[in-house]
Amino acid sequence: MLIKLRRASDCSASEITPESLYLSRRTLLASSLGAMAVGSLPRWVNATEASRYAAVEPGAAPSWFAQKLPATQWQAMTVEGESVTPFKDAAGYNNFYEFGTDKGDPAKNAGALKTEPWTVVIDGEVGKPGRYALEDFMQPYRLQERIYRLRCVEAWSMVIPWLGFPLGDLLKHVEPTSKARYVRFETLHDPKSMSGQRSDFALINWPYIEGLRLDEAMNPLAIMAVGMYGRELPNQNGAPLRLVVPWKYGFKSIKSIVRISLVEQQPKTTWQAIAPDEYGFYANVNPTVDHPRWTQARERRLPSGLFSPNVRETLMFNGYADQVASLYSGMDLRKNY
Amino acid sequence: MRYPLWRTGVFLVVGVWPFWWVYQAWLFALGPDPGKVLVDRLGLGTLVLLLVTLGMTPLQRLSGWAGWVAVRRQLGLWCFAYVLLHLCAYLFFILGFDWGQLGIELRKRPYIIVGSVAFLCLLALALTSNRYSQRRLGARWKKLHRLAYLVLGLGLLHFLWVVRADLKEWSVYAAIGAMLLVLRIPVIARRIPRLRGKKQLSATKV
Numbered sequence: 001m002l003i004k005l006r007r008a009s010d011c012s013a014s015e016i017t018p019e020s021l022y023l024s025r026r027t028l029l030a031s032s033l034g035a036m037a038v039g040s041l042p043r044w045v046n047a048t049e050a051s052r053y054a055a056v057e058p059g060a061a062p063s064w065f066a067q068k069l070p071a072t073q074w075q076a077m078t079v080e081g082e083s084v085t086p087f088k089d090a091a092g093y094n095n096f097y098e099f100g101t102d103k104g105d106p107a108k109n110a111g112a113l114k115t116e117p118w119t120v121v122i123d124g125e126v127g128k129p130g131r132y133a134l135e136d137f138m139q140p141y142r143l144q145e146r147i148y149r150l151r152c153v154e155a156w157s158m159v160i161p162w163l164g165f166p167l168g169d170l171l172k173h174v175e176p177t178s179k180a181r182y183v184r185f186e187t188l189h190d191p192k193s194m195s196g197q198r199s200d201f202a203l204i205n206w207p208y209i210e211g212l213r214l215d216e217a218m219n220p221l222a223i224m225a226v227g228m229y230g231r232e233l234p235n236q237n238g239a240p241l242r243l244v245v246p247w248k249y250g251f252k253s254i255k256s257i258v259r260i261s262l263v264e265q266q267p268k269t270t271w272q273a274i275a276p277d278e279y280g281f282y283a284n285v286n287p288t289v290d291h292p293r294w295t296q297a298r299e300r301r302l303p304s305g306l307f308s309p310n311v312r313e314t315l316m317f318n319g320y321a322d323q324v325a326s327l328y329s330g331m332d333l334r335k336n337y
Numbered sequence: 338m339r340y341p342l343w344r345t346g347v348f349l350v351v352g353v354w355p356f357w358w359v360y361q362a363w364l365f366a367l368g369p370d371p372g373k374v375l376v377d378r379l380g381l382g383t384l385v386l387l388l389v390t391l392g393m394t395p396l397q398r399l400s401g402w403a404g405w406v407a408v409r410r411q412l413g414l415w416c417f418a419y420v421l422l423h424l425c426a427y428l429f430f431i432l433g434f435d436w437g438q439l440g441i442e443l444r445k446r447p448y449i450i451v452g453s454v455a456f457l458c459l460l461a462l463a464l465t466s467n468r469y470s471q472r473r474l475g476a477r478w479k480k481l482h483r484l485a486y487l488v489l490g491l492g493l494l495h496f497l498w499v500v501r502a503d504l505k506e507w508s509v510y511a512a513i514g515a516m517l518l519v520l521r522i523p524v525i526a527r528r529i530p531r532l533r534g535k536k537q538l539s540a541t542k543v
Contacts, residue, residue, distance in 0.1 A: 085369075086369075089368070089369035092368060092369075093368050093369050093370065097502045097503070101501070101502055101503045103368060103370075104368065156370055156373070196503070199503050199505055200505070201503050201504040201505035201508055202502060202503050202504075203501075203502050203503065203504065204502050204503075274502070290445070292445075292446070293446055293448060293498070293499075294431075294442075294446070295438060295441070295442075298433075300370060300372070300373070302369035302370050303365075303369035303370070304369065304370050304371070304372060304430075305371075306359070306362045306363065306371045306372065306375075309372050309429070309430050309433055311433045
């Protein structure tokens with residue numbers, strides 16, 4: 001006779017979670033989170049400045065921003081099934097070489113940047129060139145919240161709720177001429193407030209330049225951002241005005257913009273000028289084309305734990321292929337990386 | 338054993354860092370990507386220890402104090418321990434123990450290849466750092482351990498290829514490394530002034 005002794009760690013059949021419940025645990029979690037969110041609704045509606053996201057450091061919003069915020073179209077776009085990166089990581093782990101090359105440097109040094117008053121120059125092949133004070137520049141647009149994946153070329157990624165408006169709306173507003181084929185963006189050059197620009201060993205030829213093809217710029221996913229996590233942009237994230245192009249590597253999303261030019265020729269962008277074999281003009285997120293120094297097939301979704309590195313597969317066009325793949329039909333993305 | 342306190346002190350001061358860093362990561366004090374920070378710090382620690390190790394002989398010549406050379410082997414072994422941890426952290430945090438990917442990296446990425454060669458050299462030096470090997474290898478031991486200079490060059494190159502936008506930090510390490518190598522050119526080495534103490538017999542024990 002076989003005598004079966006039960007060990008304390010053994011499970012009995014009655015303890016087994018039904019498969020349907022196991023498979024729906026995320027839905028359950030999501031719905032309970034939703035219930036919590038609804039439960040907390042009255043509080044954040046009442047509290048004027050209280051944040052929609054946990055542990056967001058309050059800023060000192062410029063008045064034009066505070067006036068626009070109530071009319072914001074919240075969650076105009078979201079990311080299915082992925083959680084938003086904690087604010088302290090999105091605001092504490094940055095590549096913004098104008099303030100130093102360490103990830104923590106921008107948060108440490110960007111306080112020196114003065115974002116008010118701020119002027120944006122629109123020039124080149126446009127019907128309505130001009131120099132605008134930021135509050136006038138922003139006047140026509142209603143803010144939208146766009147929750148986007150951000151994939152850095154260094155193989156880490158985050159999910160960030162931006163506040164901004166479609167770049168296409170701005171372009172229509174300034175009336176590009178028939179000659180305009182590219183948009184060129186320029187970051188502030190101010191060594192007095194930007195410590196990284198004072199370095200004698202910098203390989204970057206300041207100011208930082210980025211660019212998009214006009215049809216890329218007109219794609220509804222491309223936005224100009226002025227805020228994140230329900231507040232204005234922290235300086236280290238590119239205050240007061242930055243680009244966000246979610247299907248491209250993060251370095252394309254240029255920060256602290258002072259000049260937007262419509263041009264005929266493809267602009268010489270900063271990273272392309274430093275290392276053309278490593279950083280192309282297009283810089284679309286593409287798991288099948290490696291960076292010469294590392295693979296782009298996977299990414300570390302931050303925050304990544306010490307004992308459980310949060311590594312995941314990188315998606316073509318960072319998961320936005322449906323919206324943007326047609327921009328590149330017929331192009332060899334191995335050559336046009 | 339001479340200088341027991343000094344040796345123990347060096348042991349503790351050098352050995353405590355990896356534990357401190359893991360503790361910081363545990364407290365979430367290393368930011369959202371602690372694995373990458375550990376890889377970088379262990380790599381930089383290796384370079385610093387290599388420079389410190391190479392600094393012992395000139396310091397001993399300069400000061401006449403034999404204590405510098407008494408900790409040289411220990412420091413060299415610490416350098417190896419750091420590079421071993423650097424490698425493990427890279428395999429775990431960056432590659433996620435994907436051995437297939439490691440094969441690709443070893444074939445395609447020059448800075449990984451250079452780093453691996455430097456690691457193998459350090460491994461050879463660590464394995465032959467004992468007295469038995471010194472006796473077995475005789476005069477060849479000293480030649481073999483000049484590989485440390487090559488490792489310095491490879492390490493700096495490995496580091497240079499990781500730097501992306503600002504060469505300031507790298508330049509400081511490269512300048513110190515270059516100075517330490519220049520001090521070994523015989524013409525210059527002979528002219529290192531002795532600041533204190535008389536010449537001691539057998540102070541430098543290869």
